[in-house]
Amino acid sequence: MKKILVLLGMIVLMVAACVPSKQQINEILSAAEQTAMAQITFVPVTYTPNIATIVAQTLAAMTAQPVSTLSPTAGGVTSTPIPSFTVTPTVEPGSISGRLSYPSEFIPPQRVVAFQVNGYNYRYVDTMQNQNIYHITGLAPGIYHVVAYILGGGLAGGYTQAVPCGLSVGCVDHSLIDVTVEAGKDTPYINPGDWYAPEGSFPPMP
Numbered sequence: 001m002k003k004i005l006v007l008l009g010m011i012v013l014m015v016a017a018c019v020p021s022k023q024q025i026n027e028i029l030s031a032a033e034q035t036a037m038a039q040i041t042f043v044p045v046t047y048t049p050n051i052a053t054i055v056a057q058t059l060a061a062m063t064a065q066p067v068s069t070l071s072p073t074a075g076g077v078t079s080t081p082i083p084s085f086t087v088t089p090t091v092e093p094g095s096i097s098g099r100l101s102y103p104s105e106f107i108p109p110q111r112v113v114a115f116q117v118n119g120y121n122y123r124y125v126d127t128m129q130n131q132n133i134y135h136i137t138g139l140a141p142g143i144y145h146v147v148a149y150i151l152g153g154g155l156a157g158g159y160t161q162a163v164p165c166g167l168s169v170g171c172v173d174h175s176l177i178d179v180t181v182e183a184g185k186d187t188p189y190i191n192p193g194d195w196y197a198p199e200g201s202f203p204p205m206p
Helices: 002-018 022-038 051-064
Strands: 068-073 076-081 094-099 110-116 122-126 133-139 142-150 156-158 179-181
Touching: 094 142, 094 179, 110 133, 122 133, 133 142
Parallel strands: none
Antiparallel strands: 068 076, 094 133, 110 122, 110 142, 142 156, 142 179
């Protein structure tokens, strides 16, 4: 009987020696985890950006947003759109030219004036004795009346309906003809030769 008990005790000790403790179990699990991690191969992930896509997105964002400047306000900074400027080109002036005459053996010195119709602007040139042509430059585009005045005298001759009529006795229309001046162009053949118009038909000499 005593031998049996001793044998049973030895069996219990052997079984107890074969069962691992909690610390041993933890050590076994830790070693297994490290072994598994060592067998995993990590491959680094790389990203290659698409340059064309980035440029297209950037341009789209720039065109979608208005250009603005920052202006301070009481509550912070606000965006103020930049005003656009319109450049108006300068209009090139035009001119009027023609021939001079006078019912005499000579042509006295004259002042030839271009009066702007429905306006207050006018320009003139002074001529010398026996000068039979004139040219008024620097005229803004528009409608003008042309009158020639004797310098130092009271007579005046205009470019009227009587001039293209031929200045004959039957040409009784002494109204001034509208002369159109275009930008950068000369209006020729404007001859202020109607010296037979009634007094007061033309504006006074400036």
